[in-house]
Amino acid sequence: MTLVPFDDRDGVIWLDGAFAPWREARLHVLSHGLHYGGGVFEGVRVYGGRLFKSAEHALRLHASAQELNFRIPFTAAELDAAARETVRRQGISDGYVRPVAWRGSEQISVSGTGARVHVAIAAWEWPHVFSAASQDQGIRLKTSRWRRPSPDTAPVRAKAASLYNIGTLARDEAEAAGYDDALLLDFRGYVAEATGANLFLVVDGALHTPIADTFLNGITRQTVIALARESGIAVHERRIQPEELARADEVFLTGTAYEVQPVRAVDDRPYGVGRTTTALADAYRRLVRAADPLPSADRVGADAPDGRR
Ligand code: PMP
Numbered sequence: 001m002t003l004v005p006f007d008d009r010d011g012v013i014w015l016d017g018a019f020a021p022w023r024e025a026r027l028h029v030l031s032h033g034l035h036y037g038g039g040v041f042e043g044v045r046v047y048g049g050r051l052f053k054s055a056e057h058a059l060r061l062h063a064s065a066q067e068l069n070f071r072i073p074f075t076a077a078e079l080d081a082a083a084r085e086t087v088r089r090q091g092i093s094d095g096y097v098r099p100v101a102w103r104g105s106e107q108i109s110v111s112g113t114g115a116r117v118h119v120a121i122a123a124w125e126w127p128h129v130f131s132a133a134s135q136d137q138g139i140r141l142k143t144s145r146w147r148r149p150s151p152d153t154a155p156v157r158a159k160a161a162s163l164y165n166i167g168t169l170a171r172d173e174a175e176a177a178g179y180d181d182a183l184l185l186d187f188r189g190y191v192a193e194a195t196g197a198n199l200f201l202v203v204d205g206a207l208h209t210p211i212a213d214t215f216l217n218g219i220t221r222q223t224v225i226a227l228a229r230e231s232g233i234a235v236h237e238r239r240i241q242p243e244e245l246a247r248a249d250e251v252f253l254t255g256t257a258y259e260v261q262p263v264r265a266v267d268d269r270p271y272g273v274g275r276t277t278t279a280l281a282d283a284y285r286r287l288v289r290a291a292d293p294l295p296s297a298d299r300v301g302a303d304a305p306d307g308r309r
Pocket of ligand 1: 194
């Protein structure tokens with residue numbers, strides 16, 4: 001597969017309220033967001049030209065910014081509309097949308113006060129994170145030495161760029177050891193999440209998932225919990241010790257990009273892809289591709305001039 005660098009593609013990126021040619025959507029090297037991690041972002045999926053839960057993601061971008069003490073100069077509704085328009089202009093059918101907000105260049109100091117907040121939204125075709133085989137048979141996780149920090153150490157509930165250093169360190173280490181992703185414990189030693197997805201265990205037909213107090217309470221996590229409860233599957237949100245992984249019959253991850261992703265091993269412990277994971281993965285797949293609950297005029301891509309969806 002040829003990798004096309006993300007700064008060298010065709011199309012447009014929404015930047016601070018207007019569309020810029022893709023290659024010209026740049027920021028200055030002296031940006032607070034780059035030096036001090038003053039940035040938050042989102043990931044939204046597009047299915048058949050329609051954004052899934054775009055409004056929720058726009059609200060979460062605002063909430064994340066608030067956790068970092070900065071204000072995004074566009075309303076959530078404006079961001080939602082801009083994301084839809086970006087997808088339409090790019091002619092995306094099955095892809096991903098990346099809204100990002102960061103502190104600008106008005107000053108370079110730890111203090112963020114006075115730095116203007118910028119926002120960009122980019123979208124690209126991206127059908128799946130993992131190969132078809134990994135989606136069916138599951139991925140392998142390696143327990144990381146890196147941990148999710150305490151809520152009084154970092155803004156753990158925000159989708160904050162600075163927190164992803166932990167994920168990058170953990171993920172690179174796991175991949176170097178031949179695994180697909182890392183499992184992170186939290187600062188107390190409880191099971192937390194993967195580097196870009198939340199974690200569920202299936203024990204005797206019920207779901208067990210860690211309380212989201214040191215990591216993002218994923219929109220997919222909440223969606224899957226609702227789907228499970230609707231179909232009569234019990235869900236227990238609780239503190240989970242790493243030793244309990246030995247009692248799990250199935251393990252899976254949830255995330256916008258990962259969707260419902262089976263796990264076939266944690267360290268050297270293998271898991272099968274069981275009935276519960278498969279049923280929830282199917283239910284999630286059906287939900288994201290279900291008829292758009294919005295009026296058809298809002299269907300992204302429905303009127304794409306070149307006929308692409
Ligand atoms: N945890 C982390 C660290 C993530 O990056 C993501 C992906 N946004 C998630 C959990 C899952 O969140 P969501 O289901 O809202 O995508």
